[in-house]
Structure formats: C-alpha cells, structure tokens
Amino acid sequence: MRYILILMCSFALQNAWAELTLTILDQDNMPVQDAVVIVANSSVVTPDTVAIMDQIDESFVPRVLVVQKGQSVAFPNSDDIRHHVYSFSKPKVFEIKLYKGTEIDPILFDKPGLIVLGCNIHDDMIGYIIVADNTFAVKTDKEGKARLPVKQGDTVSVWSERMLDGVSATLDLEITDDSQQTVALELLPPIEPMGSMYSGFGKSKWSK
Template sequence: MMRYLIALMCFFTLQNVYADMTLTIMDQDNKPVSDAVILLSKESVSTPDAVAIMDQIDESFVPRVLAIQKGQYVNFPNSDDIRHHVYSFSKPKAFEIKLYKGSEIPPIAFDKPGLVVLGCNIHDDMIGYIIVADNSYVIKTDKDGKASLPVKQGDIVTLWSERFIEGVNTTKEINITNDTEQTLSLELLPPIEIMDHSMGYGFGKKQW
C-alpha cells in the first residue's frame, strides 16, 4: 500500500512539473496581443525537415510573423498576380529574391538564430518577420493572445513583439509566476492592421 501511495505521489508531482501552462499577453487597452513570439531556451528542439512557408498575398507577407528553427528552410511563394522583390538586410540572414511570381523559387536556409526583417523593393509597406530560434522551444501567441508553454513557476522565457515601444530588435525576459496560467499586460504600440487572408487564396490553398 505504501509503495502504491509513493508511486501515486510521484505521478502527480511529475504531472505538475511537466504540464503545460497558458501564458496570455494583453496590451494596455486590455486587448489580446497576437503574433508575440515566446522562446524557451531550456527546451532543446531539433531542426524540422518540413519547409516553412512565408507567402505573399494581397501585397502582404502571410504570415506576417513566422517562427522557425535554426537550420530550417523557408519557401517564399508569391501568390499575387504582380511581381514582388523580397529582401532582408538582417545580420542572421541577408538575402534577395529579385522580381518574381509563383512558387518556383528554391527555399532558403536560415542557419543563424535571431530576427530577420523582410521587405519588398516594390511595395514599401510590405513588412514581415522571421524569428529563427536557436534550436529551442518557440511559439507564437494566437488571436486571443494565448500560448501554451512547457514551463513551471520560476522559469524565465524570452518575449518578442513587433509592437514593443523600444523597437523590433527588443526582447524581454518574463518570469513565470504560476504553474497553470498567467496573464501579462504590456505597454505597446497600437495594433498593426492586417487583412484577414484565412479564406482567401495562397500557396497550398484553393484559388478563388
């Protein structure tokens, strides 16, 4: 009987340690912050074989924020009927894809961790971001500002958001204070208005 109780206690202890907690990010107006990126360096992650996709739809990068692992490849299809000229001057990955349409461009490897800011030489308002994690756990907040993390009270995670007042090159360390859920309120720049492409066309989607 004692052996059973000890095993049961160990089971619930491990559940408490390894169960995911929910982190919610809100802005000063109590509105959810989507596309915030959270990194957890203590969790090692291998480089996925899958090629990530940064599409171009309605003169916008879709998704606007992409989180990948170091060594992962990214495809840059152009689903618009016009040509785009994608480039980045960012230190982790400077590259250029000159005027093109369609999806025949070979994928590009991102072999250094950090923030890669994307632009288009033809359309100045096209901005996109690729967060390259150093083979560690990375996740984006959803439309409700929520993310599920394999952390516990006392852990520290790194947070990035395009809306940081200090600029896009800023990251902040966040202390986890609860094992199940935690809400964080931040003073941020106003939300970026982005068109909803979820029902539209795009690489791997139905053409309307």
C-alpha cells in the same frame, strides 16, 4: 507502498513539466496577436519540414513566422504581381526576385535571430521570421494566448513588433503560475500594414 511510490513519481513528473496558458494583453487590455514566446532552457529538434512565407494581396503571409535554426523557408508568390523580397538582417542577408509561377529554392536559416523582411517594389510590405535557437518558440493567437511547456519559476522571453524599445527588443517574464498567467505590456498601437513606420531597432537579445 506501491501506490505511494506511484503518487510520488506522478508528483515529481508534474513538477518537472507542466503546460501553461500565457495570455499577453496590451495596456488597453486588448489581446496581442503574433507575439512570440520563447522558453529558456528548452530543447527542440529542427523540423525537417520547409516553412512557408507567402505573398498574398501585397502582404507577407504569415506576417510573423517562427522557425528553428537549421530550417528552410520557401517564399512562394501567390500574387499576380511581381515581388522583390529582401533582408538586411544580420542573421540572414538575402535577396530574391519573385514572379508569379516562378519556382524559388527554399532558403536555409542557419543562424538564430530576428529576420526583418521587406519588398523593394512595395515599401509598405513587412514581415518577420523568428529563428529560434533550437528552443521552444510559439506565437500567440488572436486571443493573445500561447500554450507553453513551463512551470512556476521558469523564465520566458517575449517579442512583439510593437515593443516600445524597437522591433528587435525582447522582454523576459517569470512564470508565477502552473496553469495560466496573464501579463499586460506597454506597447505601441496595433500595427497597420505600413511596415516602414516600424523600422527602428532597440536593445536586442537576438544578436550574438
């Protein structure tokens, strides 16, 4: 009897939570790196660590950064040249002048949404900060893969700067497997480091 109860409990736990590998490809069957997958109805505590958005070789590094609401981000400048970083995005409008060796206080991101970063000095610099609303959010790796705490029937939202409807658009996906799932999306061509080409905005789930 005890053995049966243990099996029943184990089965219940497996159905309550599972880890799935989601692979995102584009229409050419190529992996989509730096897509952000957000798990609906999940709960994540805001980390007490400061995230980093650096400037290296006239680029934001990483190009896409995922943080939680209430988390701060530091903007060190690892280049030997001046940068002037700004955001006009509704969740966080700010402007900071960066110089090599100058300490800049971290910026608090207290509202969820998409933050598009630019540089007033280098027009082709672009970066993104996704501020999750204390829900599980993760980027896909070079193989287009992300490991998610989901089970069959759950819904996730996917963001990519290559979305056809604009950089602020998201797509809802239903999880149809309990271990691995592959989806192919119709996307814009792979992004080259020319951010000004993708400044348009489409329908968005980020705005509240």
